[in-house]
Amino acid sequence: MDRELSSNVAGETGAVHVYKGALAASRYIRPLSASALEFCHEHQQTEARHLALFSNLVPSHKHTKLLPLWRIAGWFVGFLPTALAGSKGLYVTVEAIESFVEEHFQEQIQPLEQKMKNEMDCKNNTTPELLKVLNHCCDDEVHHKEEAAAKLLQGEFDYSKVWWATPWRKVVHWGSAAAAEIARRI
Secondary structure, three states: OHHHHHHHHHHHHHHHHHHHHHHHHHHHOOOOOHHHHHHHHHHHHHHHHHHHHHHHHOOHHHOOOOHHHHHHHHHHHHHHHHHHHHHHHHHHHHHHHHHHHHHHHHHHHHHHHHHHHHOOOOOOOOHHHHHHHHHHHHHHHHHHHHHHHHHHHHOOOOHHHOOOHHHHHHHHHHHHHHHHHHHHHO
16 A cells, blocks of 8 residues: 555645646746636645645655656646647646546555455554545545536537647556556655
């Protein structure tokens, strides 16, 4: 479980920096709408709270050693699509990341739920508390995904008419999965 939680620290670190990158792109290259700026600020705060939760759960010596890399990668993953495509780039990116994160959390939640069922009589069982944290964070991430998707639909965004959206979503999903796996190991 330490490895899984270390990957969560890495992911939340990257997530905080995705929004920092998007805000930098908005400040210096392509200004975002007030709605998109509010989206960035609110979600960055949520990700920072998640990061604090997981950082407190995992002793620092068990955090992935690659946190500086996740900060840089997250920043660029937020910056590039926002600089190139504005709010649409931001929303496509967030929707793709959060789709992966939902799967990632469910891969942690489901075995813990099974473990909890099997250990109902165990007195020092911390599984229910950990499940609360994971479910809470997963719910927030699903909300982020749905909000990003809704923002795209409000702008009548059609993936089939925007050549870069589907390949970018795949790159982000694959990159997130690779980053989580690396964070589990290093």
